[in-house]
Amino acid sequence: MSEAHTLGLFAAAQAIREGRLRSVDLVQSCLERIAAREPHVHAWAWLDPTMAIAAAQAADRLPARGPLHGVPIAVKDIIDTVDMPTECGSPIYRGRRPDADASCVALARRSGALVLGKTVTTEFAYFAPGPTANPHRLQHTPGGSSSGSAAAVADRMVPAGFGTQTAASVTRPASFCGVTGYKSSLGEFSLAGIKPFAASFDSLGSLTRSVIDAQWLRWALLGEQHAVDAACSTTALRVGLCHTPWWDQAVPDCQQALDSVARQLSAQGASVGAADLPTHFAGLAQVHKTIMAFEAAHSLAFECDRHHDALSPQLRQLLADGMALTRDEYVAALETGAAAKREFADWRSRWDVLLAPSAVGEAPAGLGATGDPLFSRMWTLLGVPTVSLPLGRGATGLPIGVQLIGAMRGDEHLLACARWVEDHVPTTQAGLE
Secondary structure (H helix, E strand, O other): OOOHHHOOHHHHHHHHHOOOOOHHHHHHHHHHHHHHHHHHHOOEEEEOHHHHHHHHHHHHOOOOOOOOOOOEEEEEOOEOOOOOOOOOOOHHHOOOOOOOOOHHHHHHHHOOOEEEEEEOOOHHHOOOOOOOOEOOEOOEOOOOOOHHHHHHHHOOOOOOEEEEEOOOOOHHHHHHHOOEEEEOOOOOOOOOOEOOOOOOOOEEEEEEOOHHHHHHHHHHHHOOOOOOOOOOOOOOOEEEEOOOOOHHHOOHHHHHHHHHHHHHHHHOOOEEEEOOOOHHHHHHHHHHHHHHHHHHHHHOHHHHHHOHHHOOHHHHHHHHHHHHOOHHHHHHHHHHHHHHHHHHHHHHHHOOEEEEEOOOOOOOEOOOOOOOOHHHHHHHHHOOOEEEEEEEEOOOOOEEEEEEEOOOOOHHHHHHHHHHHHHHOOOOOOOOO
16 A cells, blocks of 8 residues: 555554555555655654564564554654664764663553654753754744654654653644644653653653544553544533633634634534633743743753753753742742642533643744744643644644643543544645645
């Protein structure tokens, strides 16, 4: 199948399981796509085509051993892989070879997945970008920090990729690249083997081409089986339209996309109402910044002390800001966040999901920055699961994502609701360059 690279994760897994597709043909198709597009997109930090083909051939000789058997996935380059370098987007770790797979990689392999390669991350999953371009328009950012995974999935180089989020590192690149970005509840998956940045917020996520792909990958990691057609009741879905305290900072295209999705959901039978957050939640973005800076400064103390000159100016400034904070300031921010989590859990219980912007708007022009994380900071602080869906398009034709927010530990319900939304609101995929 020369077009096998266009298959999503779930479709590819089913085709391999049913004998309609060989893993080697899928991997070869992905590699051909990469060969054609990677010189322009620069999504990959490490790739060994010979190794990938050999792994696929080995998979084809074995009976299916799990739900991801023979399917290639991408792994963000802050996530350890025992047989591939993990360099964290930094010259400090150039050529570093971990001694073990990260938990998520080991579990994906246990389910039969093949790690195709490592995808570009911003430096230590913070702001300094790598070389990756937005596949829809190469002069625009793909977002960060899961830049390479989002771009590779959007460009049909690989069916799915792992990402991580500490501020907006799954949601924003998903929005900018026009793919599905699932950020799990805080603590939903083990982060063993993933370079830590801010433990209060670090979460595993995925970049895929549809919600079922995100579900299938999630179930594989958890070792669970679910009915593929399980979804929310179409007559009872309660959606809270949440403009957030920063609505005036969203560009008109983003505002129009969100309100258009709300109208379409209402027309399809969902109950949609205004969800106005408590006014003091406007301060949570700053609370997130405070906690993140303090924890990052401690997580990266070695890199700061031993390799200070190898760090980007952006990261050096964050670490300096974090070290300037007192423990009392940090604890006060943690307590504010904890109180907000309790208040939010009670406040949002009247809705199945909230509907909010994924990002300020389309991907900005230029590769020197990855865009504003504003519209994800609060949700990441609250620890709740989110899904960004490509349901809008801006004035220049680039994708605009719309974000669904669920309850803490309500990942399964959120994804089922996202499936219903995806089925009832047309996606707006922009063309690739």
